[in-house]
Amino acid sequence: MTAIEARGLRKTFGSTIALDSIDLRVEEGRILGIIGPNGAGKTTALNAILGLTSYEGELTVLGRNPWTERDLLMRDVSFIADVAVLPRWMRVSQILDYVSGVHPRFRRAKAEAFLTKTTIKRSSKIRELSKGMVTQLHLALVMAIDAKLLVLDEPTLGLDLLYRKQFYDSLLNDYFDRTRTIVVTTHQVEEIQDVLTDLMFIDRGRIALTCSMEEFESRYLEVMVLPEHVAAARALGPLHERQVLGRSILLFDHADRQQLAALGDVRTPGIADLFVAVMGNQPGEIR
């Protein structure tokens, strides 16, 4: 089943084109990472999927039109837009009461079980919690919702390394069960490399690259070339070349592994390196 299907998805803000006729298809059970520079249109795309913004073109999420049926869609979709969006005046117990009261698929016991493993007190107001605790609370709420689609927009922004690691561990171990679909955007690309099943690069409102992680691993190879083989390696037409500690690292698309192995150490590149290779050839801010 298809979780998200977009055809000609387009969004403009005045003369700025945030999304330039994107075609997108995410099957159920996939974990898609959307990677792109700031202002590439990632958040706009997610907002359209979540019914938070209007758009041109066709978009279906879990068989619904997100713009006109947001409230119905949200029974099956949960999202963390940003770490700081929980209402600061609310108490932890109140937020549990409220979500239990309005959400048909929220399992309060599950959220409570999750919270007992943290130091978060039920009587605390959210403004009294640390940033990490707020994220844990939000996570406890979201993970207790039996959703079909989870959307995470920079979920670990502003969190320290420890929390970021825990976040993705929880996501994979406690939440993901192969029938759910997860869409995540982040600048911390290296953290999600092992989590993703699919990858999408987006730049200036267009999709720059889209592939599954299996495809990614078979398609892209990185060789740390011995100095004497650099010229031979360059002759094979690498996508990108960079220097690390005086050694040349060349990134190839659709190259023969055997052939490359003769030139140096071959490995699967990191998403960040591929990102630089694909996006670095174009002007624009890269992070």
Next chain:
Amino acid sequence: MSEQSSVVPEFAAASPAAVQAPRPMYWSVRRELWENRSIYVAPLLVAAVVMFGFVISTIGMPQRRRATVLLPPAQQHTTIAMPFDIAAAMLVVTAFVIGVFYCLDALQGERRERSILFWKSLPVSDRTTVLAKTSIPLLALPAFTFVIIVLTQWFMLLWSTAVLLPSGLAGSTWIHFHWFTQSLLVFYCLIVLVLWHAPIYALLLLISSWARRGAYLWAVLPPLAIAAVEKIVFNTAYFGSFLKYRLIGGIGEAFVFKAPHGTDSLSRLTPLNFLSTPGLWIGLILAAIFITAAVRLRRDREPV
């Protein structure tokens, strides 16, 4: 968090059904009351101040009451019932002020603190949210104000009875202040005001959902500017009198004051006249339009 993996079996066991039916409207209203405690704290404070002031004013009351009961009945009535009317009026005005400030912040505050993204991540429609917020000034505040007024007046009645009992004048308060009639009057007055002020609250909610910032300025400055321009250009004050009519005109349509009735006499009520006032119905239609617009606006609104 290191033990989180132990949650997995619980999760697998969770059945997908058997959860109580969601009640978005009920919880949305409760949410508003949690967030805006001034809705009940402020009237309670004002009631406390009123009661305290009344207690102070009862010092020396027996002597003054002896003089009062010698006055003609109409004057007696005015003098004795006045504190009760003032208490009710203060609480009614308090409710209006709270309603105005509540409405101006209701749809802007959630964007300012970005929590709108959290609210929108839940299966609650924009219509439910806006209607829940509308119900605060139109239902919750008047209902609460009614209870507070009745309780305050009861307190005043019992206190003055206790103070006057030794002098044997306690009955004079009961003769001139009929608490049941008075409660009916307050109830009627609150309904009249809510219906009359509905377009004001609705407009403020619309401003709150529309303005990126400074909802208070958007609510206050344009009317002032219109009145000023009208005064300068035409040297008239129609807009000012229009505003005045919208603020307090409902009372004039719903009560008669000139006739020589007793203050708490129900014969002062003119509900039919009120219901046949075009201003009432035009206002209610405008309120519905403003609320509909606020619902549409909230759908497209992002954090500010």
